[in-house]
Amino acid sequence: MGFQTGDQLQLDATVGNTGNEDYSAGGQIQFYQISSSTGSENPIGQAVTLNNLVVGATQSISTNVDTSTILMDESDPNTVFRAKFTGTVGESTNTNNMRDATAAHDLAPSSNPPTAAGSTSMERGETLDFEIMGSSRDNVDDMGTMSAEFETSVAGANQWSDAWVSGGSLMGEGTGNARYVFTVSPPNSAGSGDYDARARLIDARGQESEWSTVTSNAFSLKNGLPMVVTSDNLGEVPSNCPTYPGQPTVKVETIERIDVAGLICDAETPIDQLVISSTNPAFRLWDPVTGEIEVRFDTVNKNPQGEVVTQPLQVTINDGEDSNSGTLNIMVIENGAPRWSSLPTQSFNEGSGSSLILTPFLSDTDNLGQSSSPMGLALSIEYISNNSLITADLNGHTLNIDAVDDDVFGTALVTIRASDADGQSAETELTVIIANVNDAPTLDVSSFDNLKI
Incomplete structure (x- = not known):
């Protein structure tokens, strides 16, 4: 154990008569501090008189040392203290009349x-x-x-x-x-x-x-690159990123906003300090204040089995230091409005007509994009491009078209609207072609009316 400047140390010494005769000739025992530079002895306290010591007897002494004047010096790491007899008489040997003890200086490391x-x-x-x-x-x-x-x-x-x-x-x-x-x-x-x-x-x-x-x-x-989070790379997402919310879903032909929290992440850059862009026509804008991208998709993609599949939206993200690209896979579903498939052109000769059941060319979805029956759709004729050529009317989902007379021919367009119970509607056009027919010649005898022979 060492000491620091200012510590109070207690020095203890024990004197013993190890000879063959009793000792009663007097003398003293004194504590000293030994100078490290000169080796000189500096007495500590008062000398203590030796007792009369019979063979085997001992005498213990002690004193306190105030170390306030002892400087801690790395080059002189110890202080030596000494206990020493003085004034003894008649000893057979004096080689054991002095003992030194070393106390280490406890310095700061x-x-x-x-x-x-x-x-x-x-x-x-x-x-x-x-x-x-x-x-x-x-x-x-x-x-x-x-x-x-x-x-x-x-x-x-x-x-x-x-x-x-x-x-x-x-x-x-x-x-x-x-x-x-x-x-x-x-x-x-x-x-x-x-x-x-x-x-x-x-x-x-x-x-x-x-x-x-x-x-x-x-x-x-190193700078952590911003990233697009998908279900395939969740193990690579920094721990301070928001929880992945799952694949985003939007409705077709509708301006929608997607919150990118958990979909786009940068380890050390707040979302509102990122710049997000895309060359995809469906991408409209990035709003850093709300943390949303605005998109509008024009189609619903389906696989050969008719199942709706995701559409890729590649984005570029810049965090002010570096840029990184990734692909958001977005599920685009129907928006709930009725849909038309292409109607076949209706062709007939002048003076004739045709009928077409429209139900097979219609589909409808609910507000969640789930298919619903088209039978409940209400149909109406909105426009006929040439009223002097044809007439048209609806009987439920059956469209009836007739030429206005036996001598007109040409092309006309019929615009038909389908409306669902939610108030959404869709329109389509039907092309009607009336073929010119070479009629048999006729004789006009009107000029001979009232003629008598």
């Missing part, structure tokens, strides 16, 4: 700058170990009796913290390579760039070293 034990260029999610070595600067402590602290800061900012630091285990104790090992684990939200590091040691008595010289640019945290 010093720490070396921390050193990295791996690549100092860190990707997101990586960790890096740092080793701390130093000196106790005394004969009291060693690396095994001390502990260490380690901190990091944004380079040059002097904003020190151990929030990312774990560990502190002592490795190599008892060897010349004893060191404390700390692990730095930057969170995904940490800013990219360079970071400084520093360390200090604390001895068994709680004396702290000065913080070590700063290791400038001790490690560099």
Whole structure:
């Protein structure tokens, strides 16, 4: 055990008669502090008179030492104290009349700058170990009796913290390579760039070293690229990103907004500071205030089995440092409005007509995009392009078309509307062609009316 300047020490000594005769010739015992530079003896307290000691008898003495005047010096790490007889008479030997004891100076330790034990260029999610070595600067402590602290800061900012630091285990104790090992684990939200590091040691008595010289640019945290989150890469998503909400769904032919929280993520850049763009015609705009993209898809894609499938929307995301691209897979469903498939052209000769059942050319969905029966759709004729050519009327879902007389021919368009119970509607056009027929010649005898022969 060592001492610090100002400690109160107690010196104890025991005198014993180890000879063959009783001792009663007097003398004294005195404590001294020995000068390290000259070896001179500086008495401590008053000398104590020796008792009459029969063979085997002992005498104990003690005194207190105020160490306020003893300077702690690394180059002179110990103070020597001495207990010594003076004025004794008749001893057969005096080689054992003096004993020295050494008390170590308990100095504050010093720490070396921390050193990295791996690549100092860190990707997101990586960790890096740092080793701390130093000196106790005394004969009291060693690396095994001390502990260490380690901190990091944004380079040059002097904003020190151990929030990312774990560990502190002592490795190599008892060897010349004893060191404390700390692990730095930057969170995904940490800013990219360079970071400084520093360390200090604390001895068994709680004396702290000065913080070590700063290791400038001790490690560099690479920028985390923004990413599009899908069900296939959930294991790569930074832990501070919002929960993946699942595949987005929008309605066809409808301007819709998609909240990208959990669909697009950047580890250290807030969503409102990202710039999102796309060359896809369905992409309309990015609104950083609401965190939404605006889209409008014109079609519903289906596989050969008639099942609705997703549509890709490739986006480019810029976080102010880097850009990254990814694909949002968006389910585009029906918007609930009736739909027409192409109607076959109706052709007939002049003076004739045709009928067409329209139900097979209709489909409908509910507000969730689920199919519903087209039988409940109400149909109406909205427009006939040539009323002098044809007439048209509806009987339920059956369209009847007739030529206005036996001598007209040409082409006309009929616009038909289908409306559902939700008030949504869709229109289609039907082309009608009336063919010109070469009629048999007729004789006009009207000029002979009222003629008598």
